[in-house]
Amino acid sequence: MNQSSRPFYWMALSLIGVVIAAYILFPIFWLVLASFKTTGELASLPLTFWPQAPTIEAYTALFDETSQSSQLLNWPTLISNSFIVAVSSTILVVFFGTLAGYAFSRLHFPGRDLILGGLLISRMFQGAALLLPTYRLMNSLNLQDSLLGLILLYSAFGLPFATWIIASSLREIPFELEESAMMDGASRLQSMVRIVLPLATPALITAAMWHFVGAWSEFAFASILMESSDNKTVTIGLASFVELFTIEFNRVGAAATLVAMPIMVVFFFGQRYFTRGLLAGAVKG
């Protein structure tokens, strides 16, 4: 690339980026705007883009005990269930992913690299193919329709990838630093906690973010496993909500915006970790 063509190249690239982003984001943006409209405005023609009289009534309706929607779906319970499941499984995944990642990056055992590669392959088998076997398994363990069951399941699904990300980044931390710590009087565990983990924080945050977002937005397994309304998560709630309230689209918009909120917060604060941690892993493999 020579100097003169560079500005044009970047402009073209940015333009393509903006177009793609607009294409993807437009429906989402429209949905968010819809959540601030009244039912009447949504039903009237011609369609408006910006809310004529912005209101949060769709949101208050979600949490209004007397309203029809909150009787059918208890949003505070849905939200707290999702939080419990996503946060607990994130803690488990990062904790065990760190221990396993440390082992994969520091200890020598037969088949180490093969197993580490296998961890990534295991991700390819997730999804629909696993629904039925998982349901059977959870049933026989008596863990269906239980938050604990869902926590364990998500942790099992999330652990391989987290381990892989963490192991890749730990490999870039020179072992000499730990040797030095041991000479300075640290035990193996101390050298891991005091030296390695602080240096691996970006990778730990990346792993935590990936897992949290995945667990928060998981739908398929939650929907087949969670039967009682006390145990449902936000994604199930949202799906039933769409069926129940197609007419009152402002409420669908409000619910969807609410569900997306934690993910947006995570991205907002952790964007640089999201790409950096992954790149670090990608380069080293």
Added chain:
Amino acid sequence: MGSVALRDIRKSYGAVEVLHGIDLDVADGEFVVLVGPSGCGKSTLLRSLAGLETISGGEISIDGSSIVHLHPKSRDIAMVFQNYALYPHMNVAKNMGFPLQMAKVSKSEIDEKVAKAAEILSLTQMLKRYPKQLSGGQRQRVAMGRAIVRDPKVFLFDEPLSNLDAALRVQMRTEIKGLHQRLGTTIVYVTHDQIEAMTMADKIVVMKDGHVEQIGAPLDLYDRPANRFVAGFIGSPAMNFMPAKVENGQAVLENGAVLAPAPEGLTEGQAFTAGVRPEHLMVADQGASANVTVVEPTGAELQFVVDLAGTPTLVSTRDRLHLRLGDTLHLEVEAGRLHAFDSETGVRLG
């Protein structure tokens, strides 16, 4: 106190043995330098002493008690690594205080000891900086500071100066030597630079291929190298070697020229490898004749290569001789400075 004894140390990686039974005694307060060519096992021996490598056989003790079974953290040994191994997420003060923190020393005492070490190493202004904000020489000092704060029994250094430029290396050499004189702690120091070894050591251990070739004071190694390898390794520029034989009590070269009186311990007619250091060859009115082939003035001294009975031989002198290529001159060996080695085994004969 910190006297170290290594007995018959062996280390194998898989089927390959890289240390073949090393014996070494280090007295309390002694500065011992391990020197030898790359790959001879210096680092492996040092790391075995540190506990970072598990030895395959032998016995290591400090002050008479065995430490072989001890984890590195319990050996009371501090180590300065070649790449310094400073903790990137801690500032200089935290780096230096880390060993004390591990030893559960109180906060105020840590501050006090770190301040004192920083004072010794002229790091007081740097305490709040992070390693990446320091120059190579400053990092080196922080690494040393981290080693000295807790007053260990032994310091280990693995090629600590190899990442520094030549001028800084000379300066740090003096600083480390000064630090040793001040603290009086036992030091085992690895280098492949024989000048570092000669200038710093109380005692030098010359290693080759996992064996100890010779142990001795710097000048002992220089004056009486135990074999041809040590003779060639210690001293700069390196010793000249040439085939010779004893005739009428004289060391005679292949062309019949007489080099010097034969060293004691050789028998009449015996063939051997003669060794002479460049600085011990003198231009004289008589003696073996030689043709000048290369002249290299360095300022302080003059180095030139002559053809001595078919062997290119380096001579170094402080005299300002006016030499031209092709000049013929006569060379003599300073009295008692001719070394004799077995032509086959390289062992010193006299």
